[in-house]
Amino acid sequence: MKNTKSVKPVKFFNNKIDPKMFYFVLVCSLLISVTIVRSLDVANFIGIFSISMIAISIMFMDIFRYKPTYIKLQKMIILLGLMFFCTLVFGRLIEYIFVNFTRGLGLHEQKTIIYGLPVQAGAMLVMLLFDSHTAIIFSFIISILSGIWQNDAYYTFYVFAGSIIAAFSVIRCKRRSDILRGGLYVSIANMISVLVFSTFSSNRTLGIFIPSLIFALTSGISISAFTFIVLPILESLFKVTTDITLLELLDLNQPLMKNLMISAPGTYHHSVIVGNLVEAAAEDIGVNPLLARVSAYYHDIGKIKMPEYFVENQSGSISKHEKLTPHMSSMILISHVKEGLELADEYKLPEQVKDIITQHHGTHIINYFYQKAKQEQSDPPKEEDYRYPGPKPQHRIAAIVMIADAVEAASRVLKDSSPARVSGLVEKIINNVLIDGQLAECDLTLKDIQKIKERFIFILIGILHKRIEYPGFDFNKADARQGDQYKNIDRESQQKEKDKPALDQVPGGLSPNVIKFTKGGTTASKG
Numbered sequence: 378m379k380n381t382k383s384v385k386p387v388k389f390f391n392n393k394i395d396p397k398m399f400y401f402v403l404v405c406s407l408l409i410s411v412t413i414v415r416s417l418d419v420a421n422f423i424g425i426f427s428i429s430m431i432a433i434s435i436m437f438m439d440i441f442r443y444k445p446t447y448i449k450l451q452k453m454i455i456l457l458g459l460m461f462f463c464t465l466v467f468g469r470l471i472e473y474i475f476v477n478f479t480r481g482l483g484l485h486e487q488k489t490i491i492y493g494l495p496v497q498a499g500a501m502l503v504m505l506l507f508d509s510h511t512a513i514i515f516s517f518i519i520s521i522l523s524g525i526w527q528n529d530a531y532y533t534f535y536v537f538a539g540s541i542i543a544a545f546s547v548i549r550c551k552r553r554s555d556i557l558r559g560g561l562y563v564s565i566a567n568m569i570s571v572l573v574f575s576t577f578s579s580n581r582t583l584g585i586f587i588p589s590l591i592f593a594l595t596s597g598i599s600i601s602a603f604t605f606i607v608l609p610i611l612e613s614l615f616k617v618t619t620d621i622t623l624l625e626l627l628d629l630n631q632p633l634m635k636n637l638m639i640s641a642p643g644t645y646h647h648s649v650i651v652g653n654l655v656e657a658a659a660e661d662i663g664v665n666p667l668l669a670r671v672s673a674y675y676h677d678i679g680k681i682k683m684p685e686y687f688v689e690n691q692s693g694s695i696s697k698h699e700k701l702t703p704h705m706s707s708m709i710l711i712s713h714v715k716e717g718l719e720l721a722d723e724y725k726l727p728e729q730v731k732d733i734i735t736q737h738h739g740t741h742i743i744n745y746f747y748q749k750a751k752q753e754q755s756d757p758p759k760e761e762d763y764r765y766p767g768p769k770p771q772h773r774i775a776a777i778v779m780i781a782d783a784v785e786a787a788s789r790v791l792k793d794s795s796p797a798r799v800s801g802l803v804e805k806i807i808n809n810v811l812i813d814g815q816l817a818e819c820d821l822t823l824k825d826i827q828k829i830k831e832r833f834i835f836i837l838i839g840i841l842h843k844r845i846e847y848p849g850f851d852f853n854k855a856d857a858r859q860g861d862q863y864k865n866i867d868r869e870s871q872q873k874e875k876d877k878p879a880l881d882q883v884p885g886g887l888s889p890n891v892i893k894f895t896k897g898g899t900t901a902s903k904g
Contacts, residue, residue: 398454402437405458406430412465413526425525432518433461439514447507456506456615457515464499464519465526467603471495475592489585491532492571493592495599496523497563500540501556502604504547505619506611516540535570542566543600551624556608557601564597618727623671626726633724634674636681643689644680647785648673650840654781654833655774661828662773662821669774672733675726676778679717679734683709689786703750707743707763714738714765729774736775737782738765739815770819777829780810784833794841796834803833 410426437454440447447453475490499519504512516537524533546559571593575586612619629635638645652673659669684690686697686709698706717734747763770776783806791798807830810816 398437401454401458402430402433405461406433408462409433409465409522412462412469413522415526415528428525429522432521433458436514436518440511443510444508447511452615453507453617456611456617457503457511460499460503460506460515461519461522463607464496464502465522467498468494468496468523468526471599479588489588489592491527491529491592492535492567492589493596493599495596495603496536497539497543497567497596498600498603498607501543501547501559501563501600502607502611504544505550505604505608505621506615506617509544509548512544513541516544531574535567535574538570539563539567539596550620553605553621556604560597560601560604562597563600564594567593567596616728618668618729620665620667622727623667626671626730627674633678633720633726637678640681641677641684641687641690643691644677644684644687647689648675648677650785651676651778651781653840654785654836655777657836658777658781658829658832659774661832662777662825664773664777668729669777672730672737672774673778673781675717675721675730676734676737676782677713677717678720679713679715681720682713682716686710687713689789698746703746703753704758704762707746710743710746711765732771733775733778736768736770737778739769739779739813740764740767741813741815769815769817770821772819773821773825776816776819776821779815780807780829781833783810784837788837788841791841794838794843796838799837799841800834803830803837 406426406429409429410422413429414422414425436457440454440457447457471494472490475493479490496519497516500512500516503515519540520533520537523536524530543559543563546562547555550556550559568590571586571589575589608619608621611617612622625631626634629638634645637648652670655669655673656666659666680687680690686706688696691697701709714735714737718731721731721734742760742764744763747758747760750758750763770779784803787802787806788794788799791802807826811826
């Protein structure tokens with residue numbers, strides 16, 4: 378028998394699929410069939426197994442076609458198969474409990490208990506762990522399997538309607554309490570379904586209708602309970618990050634965030650502004666704005682280790698880099714990426730945030746120290762010694778953070794914050810990032826870049842706006858008693874402003890060539 382490692386991947390919808398995936402579908406279908414079968418009849422089992430395999434195959438074919446990113450994440454494919462199995466197993470367990478419960482109460486019509494089975498919880502979990510498209514197709518498949526399980530065509534509609542409501546009730550889930558609200562919506566939807574079924578049922582007695590309504594009402598409670606219990610377990614085991622977890626990371630009482638605020642207040646303020654920029658841009662181009670903001674908040678956490686070496690945390694004193702060689706200074710600046718990743722591992726930040734920490738500088742060159750080294754050294758320095766190790770941004774959020782990081786830093790040196798100057802600054806930064814090839818490995822389009830540019834300009838103009846002078850106050854004139862005391866500090870600050878075009882933040886040098894992104898295409902102009 379040939380080893381599966383030597384078998385070539387099968388090409389399906391222009392995606393290469395590991396042959397092991399077919400074995401996974403087979404095993405998943407077998408487990409589902411064993412779960413829902415009600416008799417030991419071989420022919421019945423074969424029929425159920427065949428339908429299960431077709432249904433699961435349809436599910437994965439849809440994923441391969443519309444969600445190819447999950448193919449690279451085998452853990453997500455395994456999780457999805459597990460969701461089918463666990464949902465039906467949990468349903469069988471609750472069914473067993475309800476059967477014995479109704480017998481204890483002396484209820485003879487046990488068919489009504491099917492309306493209390495929490496099979497719609499699977500769709501709610503899929504929405505939280507995956508996305509809306511996957512939740513819809515999951516709802517469709519699980520409703521078919523549930524109808525076969527209960528041998529009831531009406532029950533297929535009952536499960537499908539409840540699953541769709543369960544999924545879309547948590548599409549904007551921001552708090553744990555939203556899951557309870559979703560369970561309430563499912564209860565209402567299930568009760569309406571029972572009322573509809575009662576209108577064309579041949580048996581309309583109150584002895585069936587009332588228990589059916591009660592079970593439909595209690596289904597939402599069990600769905601919320603199941604989701605509450607299982608969601609944190611699945612997040613931990615499969616390293617999946619939900620919006621609920623991301624919101625918890627925005628809490629300023631998080632130890633890492635509090636440490637950043639205290640140890641590197643300038644970096645914290647910079648990260649907050651970057652967060653505002655990337656969240657707005659992410660909304661415009663259709664990526665997760667919450668993940669974008671969280672990533673921006675934590676992208677520079679490595680600066681906690683040596684905050685005084687970064688310009689935004691330096692006071693009026695002489696820069697720490699004055700006594701260091703350009704190569705040593707660049708090493709310190711580059712090290713904040715590695716140290717940030719170490720802190721992210723220590724505090725168990727999500728994998729998506731870790732990726733952006735490592736990618737937000739790409740392979741940019743620290744041009745300030747590179748040019749300084751060229752001036753001071755007789756031998757030309759190696760360019761790779763002054764570049765970040767990368768990798769370049771692999772997805773759109775990392776690219777937005779990279780651009781916003783550079784734009785926010787460069788905006789600090791603007792003396793004229795007029796809209797024209799702000800627009801020119803943003804265009805120059807984007808132009809430099811493109812020319813340096815930093816966006817070559819992500820799927821950011823020119824249309825996306827145009828939207829990002831417009832959003833950044835709008836926000837920066839609001840941030841950098843000028844205020845009118847307060848009558849009777851001249852804040853730019855030093856007090857006579859304090860003039861001599863701060864004269865030297867002011868002189869040093871002015872000298873430092875000349876060096877500020879951003880040691881680690883502004884990528885490369887600002888090229889005089891500007892690429893303007895317009896709806897009609899791209900044009901080049903001189904800045």
